[in-house]
Amino acid sequence: MNYENILTSFQNGITIITINRPTKLNALNKATIKELHEAFKSANDDINTKVIIVTGSGEKAFVAGADISEFADYDSKKGKKLAKKGQELLFNFVENLSTPTIAAVNGFALGGGLELAMACHFRVASSNAKMGLPEVSLGVIPGYGGTQRLPQLIGKGRAMELIMTAGMIDANQALNYGLVNHVTTPEELLPQCEKIAGKIARNSSVAISAAIKAINANFKDGLDGFEVEISEFGDCFDTPDFTEGTTAFLQKRKADFLGR
Numbered sequence: 678m679n680y681e682n683i684l685t686s687f688q689n690g691i692t693i694i695t696i697n698r699p700t701k702l703n704a705l706n707k708a709t710i711k712e713l714h715e716a717f718k719s720a721n722d723d724i725n726t727k728v729i730i731v732t733g734s735g736e737k738a739f740v741a742g743a744d745i746s747e748f749a750d751y752d753s754k755k756g757k758k759l760a761k762k763g764q765e766l767l768f769n770f771v772e773n774l775s776t777p778t779i780a781a782v783n784g785f786a787l788g789g790g791l792e793l794a795m796a797c798h799f800r801v802a803s804s805n806a807k808m809g810l811p812e813v814s815l816g817v818i819p820g821y822g823g824t825q826r827l828p829q830l831i832g833k834g835r836a837m838e839l840i841m842t843a844g845m846i847d848a849n850q851a852l853n854y855g856l857v858n859h860v861t862t863p864e865e866l867l868p869q870c871e872k873i874a875g876k877i878a879r880n881s882s883v884a885i886s887a888a889i890k891a892i893n894a895n896f897k898d899g900l901d902g903f904e905v906e907i908s909e910f911g912d913c914f915d916t917p918d919f920t921e922g923t924t925a926f927l928q929k930r931k932a933d934f935l936g937r
Contacts, residue, residue: 678719682709684734685716690727690878691871692720695734702741703733705789713793714766721776724936727878729774730870731797732781733790736805736863739782740790745815760820763789768822771796773893775886777877781870782806783863787845792821795830798889800856801870802848803863808856809845829896831856881918882936 678685684695694716696703705713713731720726733739748759771778771793780786780794782802791808794800802808810819810827818824819840828836831854839846848860861869877885887909895902913919917937925932 678715680712680716682706683712683716685720687723687726689871689875690725691874692723692726692729693867694720694729694731696731696740697734699735699737701744702738702785703735703790704741704744705793706744706747710763710767714770717767717771717774717778721774726776727882727936728874729776729778730781730867730874731778731793732867732870733783736784736803738784738790739780739786739806740793741785742788742790742811743821756817756820763821768792768796772798772822772826773889774798775889776882777874777885777889779870779874781866782808782848782857783866787811788819788823789821792819792823792826795826795856796822799858800851801859801861801866801873802851802857803866804848804860805863806848806851806857806860807845808848808851809843810840811843811845813840814843827856830854879931881916881922881932881934883916883918883934884913884922887913 682698684697686693696709698704698709717729720729751759778797780797780800782794782800784805786794786806786808788810791810810823812819824840827839835854848857851857852860859869891902891906891909894900894905918934921934922932
C-alpha cells in the first residue's frame, strides 16, 4: 500500500514503519495517525511479520509532537472527540497489538510522539533523543494516553514533575527512569532494534501474543491480570507451537515454530 506520510519495509520477519514528514519533524496530524493505524494493522495481520519497529525519518525527530495547527481553534467537544478517536485508532490500538512493537526513538519524542513511543511494547533510544510531554505549556494536557502510561513506566512522582514542568529528559535520564530499555548511537539504533527483534522472532509468536495480553491486563481496570495469565497459559497448551516447543526441548534441538 502506498502512503503519503509514512514508509514501510519488510525483511527477515521485521516490518519497519517510518513516519516520514521531515519538514514537520514528523509531527502527527490526522492523516498520519490514520495511515499509521492502517500500517500497524496490516503488519499485525501479516503472519510473516514477527516484530514491528516504528521510527521517524532523519536524525532530528522520532515525532516532535502533534500538528497543533489542526486543533488550535477546537472547543471542548471537538477536543474530547480528538483525544478519544486518536486513542482508539492508534495509541490503544498499538498497545494491544498481538505483534511485538518496538519504538526506535531517534531525536525528539515530544507530546504525541512520546505517547506513541509509550504505546509500543518497549523503547530503544538514540543517544541524541529528547523526550517530554510539554502540553501544559500550551494550556492543555496530554490527550493520547500520556497521563496514564508515563506514570506506569516511570512512577507517579517523576511523571507529575515531567508533565507539570513541560520539561524534557535526555536518553540517559530516560534509561535511568526506565522509560527506555537501551540507549545506542544514532547509527546503531535500527541495527540494535533489529538485533532484539531477531531474538524475539525466534520464539513462538503465539506465546508472545498471549504474554502481551496477560501483561497488559495488569494495567486495565476491571481485569485480574493473574486470571488472564492463567487463561492464556492454559490456552497455550492447545497450540501447535506448544507441541513443537516442548518436543524440540526434549529432543535437544531448536524449535521451528509455525506461529499457530
